[in-house]
Amino acid sequence: MRKRKGAGRPTISDVAEKAGVSTITVSRALRDPSKVSDHLRRKIDNAVKKLNYVPHSHASALASTRSNIIGVIVPSLTNNVFADTLRAIYDAFDQGAYQVQLGNSRYVAKEEERLVRTFLGQGPSAMIIAGTDQTDVTRELLENAPCPVVQIMEIGDDPIDMMVGFSHFEGGRAAGMHLVQKGYKRIGFLGARMDPRSHRRMEGFKEAMRSGGRYDPDLIMTTTTSSSVTLGAELIGQLRARRPDLDAVFCNNDDLALGALFGCQKAGISVPDDMGIIGFNDLEMMAASYPSLTSIRTDRYAIGKHAVAMIQSALEGEMPDQKIIDVGFELQQRESTSRKR
Amino acid sequence: MRKRKGAGRPTISDVAEKAGVSTITVSRALRDPSKVSDHLRRKIDNAVKKLNYVPHSHASALASTRSNIIGVIVPSLTNNVFADTLRAIYDAFDQGAYQVQLGNSRYVAKEEERLVRTFLGQGPSAMIIAGTDQTDVTRELLENAPCPVVQIMEIGDDPIDMMVGFSHFEGGRAAGMHLVQKGYKRIGFLGARMDPRSHRRMEGFKEAMRSGGRYDPDLIMTTTTSSSVTLGAELIGQLRARRPDLDAVFCNNDDLALGALFGCQKAGISVPDDMGIIGFNDLEMMAASYPSLTSIRTDRYAIGKHAVAMIQSALEGEMPDQKIIDVGFELQQRESTSRKR
DNA sequence: TTGTATGCGTTATCAA
DNA sequence: TTGATAACGCATACAA
Numbered sequence: 015m016r017k018r019k020g021a022g023r024p025t026i027s028d029v030a031e032k033a034g035v036s037t038i039t040v041s042r043a044l045r046d047p048s049k050v051s052d053h054l055r056r057k058i059d060n061a062v063k064k065l066n067y068v069p070h071s072h073a074s075a076l077a078s079t080r081s082n083i084i085g086v087i088v089p090s091l092t093n094n095v096f097a098d099t100l101r102a103i104y105d106a107f108d109q110g111a112y113q114v115q116l117g118n119s120r121y122v123a124k125e126e127e128r129l130v131r132t133f134l135g136q137g138p139s140a141m142i143i144a145g146t147d148q149t150d151v152t153r154e155l156l157e158n159a160p161c162p163v164v165q166i167m168e169i170g171d172d173p174i175d176m177m178v179g180f181s182h183f184e185g186g187r188a189a190g191m192h193l194v195q196k197g198y199k200r201i202g203f204l205g206a207r208m209d210p211r212s213h214r215r216m217e218g219f220k221e222a223m224r225s226g227g228r229y230d231p232d233l234i235m236t237t238t239t240s241s242s243v244t245l246g247a248e249l250i251g252q253l254r255a256r257r258p259d260l261d262a263v264f265c266n267n268d269d270l271a272l273g274a275l276f277g278c279q280k281a282g283i284s285v286p287d288d289m290g291i292i293g294f295n296d297l298e299m300m301a302a303s304y305p306s307l308t309s310i311r312t313d314r315y316a317i318g319k320h321a322v323a324m325i326q327s328a329l330e331g332e333m334p335d336q337k338i339i340d341v342g343f344e345l346q347q348r349e350s351t352s353r354k355r
Numbered sequence: 356m357r358k359r360k361g362a363g364r365p366t367i368s369d370v371a372e373k374a375g376v377s378t379i380t381v382s383r384a385l386r387d388p389s390k391v392s393d394h395l396r397r398k399i400d401n402a403v404k405k406l407n408y409v410p411h412s413h414a415s416a417l418a419s420t421r422s423n424i425i426g427v428i429v430p431s432l433t434n435n436v437f438a439d440t441l442r443a444i445y446d447a448f449d450q451g452a453y454q455v456q457l458g459n460s461r462y463v464a465k466e467e468e469r470l471v472r473t474f475l476g477q478g479p480s481a482m483i484i485a486g487t488d489q490t491d492v493t494r495e496l497l498e499n500a501p502c503p504v505v506q507i508m509e510i511g512d513d514p515i516d517m518m519v520g521f522s523h524f525e526g527g528r529a530a531g532m533h534l535v536q537k538g539y540k541r542i543g544f545l546g547a548r549m550d551p552r553s554h555r556r557m558e559g560f561k562e563a564m565r566s567g568g569r570y571d572p573d574l575i576m577t578t579t580t581s582s583s584v585t586l587g588a589e590l591i592g593q594l595r596a597r598r599p600d601l602d603a604v605f606c607n608n609d610d611l612a613l614g615a616l617f618g619c620q621k622a623g624i625s626v627p628d629d630m631g632i633i634g635f636n637d638l639e640m641m642a643a644s645y646p647s648l649t650s651i652r653t654d655r656y657a658i659g660k661h662a663v664a665m666i667q668s669a670l671e672g673e674m675p676d677q678k679i680i681d682v683g684f685e686l687q688q689r690e691s692t693s694r695k696r
Numbered sequence: 697t698t699g700t701a702t703g704c705g706t707t708a709t710c711a712a
Numbered sequence: 713t714t715g716a717t718a719a720c721g722c723a724t725a726c727a728a
Contacts, residue, residue, distance in 0.1 A: 023476070025704095025705055025706085026705065026706065026707095027705080027706095035714080035715085036714070036715050036716075037705090037706075037707090037715090038706090038707075038708090038714080038715065038716085039713090039714060039715075041706065041707060042707095042713095042714090045707090049713075050713075050714085051713065051714090054713090054714085068476055069705090069706080070417070070704085070705050070706070071413075071477065072412075072413045072414075072416035072417045072422060072477070072478075072704090072705080072706090073413075073417050073704070073705035073706040073707090073720090074705080074706055074707075075413035075706090075720090076411070076413045076414050076417050076704090076705080076706070076707090076720045076721065076722090077705075077706040077707040077708075077719080077720055078706075078707055078708080078720085079707095079720075081413065091438050091441050091442045091445060092435065092438040092439060092442055094433065094435075097432050097433040097438060098433060100432050101432045101433055101459070104432060104457075104458075104459045105459075108458070108459065108466075108470075113456065114457070115454065115456065116445075116455070116457050117445075117449070118442070118445045118446075118449065125449075129449075135364075135409055135412075136412065136413070242639050242640075242643070243639060243640040243643040243644070244639060244640075244642060244643040246643070247643050269640070272640065272643075273640075273643050276643055276644050276645040279645040280645045298583050298584060298585060299583075299584040299585075299610070299613065299614075301585060302583070302584040302585040302587070302588050302613075302614050302617055303584070303617050304617040304620040304621045366720095366721055366722085367721065367722060367723095368721080368722095376698080376699090377698070377699050377700080378699095378721090378722075378723090379698080379699065379700085379722090379723075379724090380697090380698060380699075381722095382722065382723060383697095383698090383723095386723090390697075390698095391697075391698085392697065392698090395697090395698085410721090410722080411720085411721050411722070413720090413721080413722095414704090414720070414721035414722045414723090415721080415722055415723075416704095416722090417703095417704050417705065417706085417720085417721080417722075417723090418703080418704055418721075418722040418723040418724075419704085419722075419723055419724080420704070420723095697728105698727105698728085699726105699727085699728080700725105700726085700727080700728095701724105701725090701726090701727100702723100702724085702725085702726105703722105703723090703724080703725100704720105704721105704722090704723085704724095705720105706719105706720085707718105707719090707720085708717105708718090708719080708720095709716105709717085709718080709719090710715105710716090710717090710718100711714105711715085711716085711717105712713105712714085712715080712716100
């Protein structure tokens with residue numbers, strides 16, 4: 015007697031037996047109820063409940079070469095921006111039949127490629143990946159993937175499949191234009207990490223400077239060091255050392271902006287009168303600081319929600335309303351750029 | 356000819372054929388190389404490389420009733436504290452043969468229970484779960500789980516299996532004692548969310564107040580609202596309205612502390628002379644703010660690293676050095692509590 | 697140390 | 713609409 019016993023939990027054949035049908039009928043009833051007659055469906059549903067049957071996802075994945083995994087790849091786990099989007103994704107999927115599988119690429123393209131390979135190897139139901147700067151190989155892997163793919167956080171002309179986000183170029187431009195309009199003259203840029211999205215924000219900023227007649231490359235200060243509040247204070251200190259006439263900065267992100275504010279306060283520079291500051295993303299703290307900080311508000315939670323909605327409709331075979339969703343952004347003007355002229 | 360084709364990728368029998376051995380030998384060579392002779396092992400390794408063979412995790416899970424999943428359950432995705440620990444966990448597992456599966460319980464015990472059920476249903480290799488306040492059912496499920504279980508973030512007397520963290524009670528006590536020692540007299544407590552760990556920090560604080568002769572329940576202000584910088588400013592405003600003589604606060608966490616600082620600045624109250632402020636966790640911004648903020652430093656990354664190390668040694672059958680690891684905490688005194696007496 | 701025969705729980709295929 | 717049967721890819725039990 016060499017019966018191997020599994021985890022001991024009820025299987026699909028237990029359900030089939032109890033309902034007096036075959037296993038395949040149970041399988042069908044569970045995956046597409048419309049393929050089974052009402053009569054049997056009711057019997058099966060009852061049996062499922064009575065036995066407290068839970069489908070075995072590994073067996074299902076093996077037999078169908080398709081798993082219930084939703085692969086999600088982001089470049090950072092600690093960046094609040096992605097955390098908000100992840101929360102939306104988890105909120106949307108946690109109740110359903112799908113399992114979110116998260117990967118952290120650490121802003122390294124090769125890592126991202128490895129993760130895509132790993133996830134694709136599991137036959138995921140869908141993939142969500144941050145940004146549009148995949149390597150050629152990654153791109154090809156995803157283009158050939160037999161599942162919906164959503165690129166999130168930003169938008170572009172050439173989606174792998176679907177996209178949700180906003181234009182970082184335009185966001186950067188709006189920030190720059192705001193400083194020009196407020197009458198600041200020597201407007202700097204502080205940038206940390208300088209990943210592709212940061213670059214595009216910077217390009218948008220430069221464009222605004224040019225069109226406003228304020229472009230001065232000497233006022234741009236960037237580093238590939240990862241962003242932090244401390245770094246913001248350091249960078250503004252360095253830029254002021256180089257250019258004491260600096261009177262405003264657009265910061266790559268809100269951490270830097272808060273740091274720049276602290277740096278100014280420490281140096282006795284009045285914000286917004288002697289220095290205008292604008293950040294990016296509008297994290298919660300921006301409205302609470304003193305003085306409050308102007309920022310470009312982005313709706314990261316909405317990005318996650320849209321991504322899931324797109325996937326779900328694709329999985330249900332519907333053509334999505336649009337392949338590219340622009341959630342936009344919104345300037346939140348606050349005290350840090352509201353100087354009395 | 357009713358051959359079903361899989362994903363088309365090489366299987367273990369392709370490897371076996373190429374290496375001229377049986378499939379089980381390949382299987383063994385991959386899982387425990389010491390069980391196979393050097394000679395065959397080399398042949399197998401070569402075949403694996405040539406074919407670019409990747410084990411099929413679902414098939415493996417099905418056959419062994421054990422998956423390579425590491426289940427991780429945290430109460431929040433956006434709280435930096437957990438983000439740091441998650442990053443450590445992902446850093447440690449990303450390269451290896453394990454897949455991290457993340458769940459967000461949203462601080463809801465029933466959600467946590469549901470997630471534990473879901474994960475356990477997958478036959479995980481290990482479980483990591485935040486805190487020590489599981490429901491009785493959750494606890495029993497985990498106690499009977501046929502895999503290592505690590506509770507993280509805090510420690511206690513009665514681990515389900517293993518634990519890594521520190522005493523929040525002692526952390527709160529240290530914060531309170533610091534304020535007493537600095538000569539503050541009417542010392543308040545600001546608490547948001549008030550999850551179990553927050554409660555224990557508060558109890559530690561109370562203990563410090565009692566032993567310092569400064570206990571005054573009227574100075575304690577808590578809310579179950581989730582923490583934010585904005586909330587910190589609001590809470591200190593409310594507490595000052597009730598008790599204008601308040602001269603120091605211990606904040607539940609750093610967001611609140613930063614908010615309290617902003618609230619004081621807005622109200623024209625000097626920190627630290629008229630108001631001492633101490634936070635908890637010592638997020639990066641605390642050292643950068645102006646004035647810099649005192650906090651209790653905790654090493655969240657180390658917690659994640661230790662948790663993974665404990666799991667790995669348990670998985671390798673070793674008895675871990677200790678079932679409970681206390682990573683401790685450290686008072687970081689800064690300007691916000693450094694008043695001139 | 698290595699191999700043979702099965703079984704893991706589900707779904708694709710084909711037939712009724 | 714339903715069912716019988718053979719995969720899916722790997723690991724366990726047992727034998728050699």
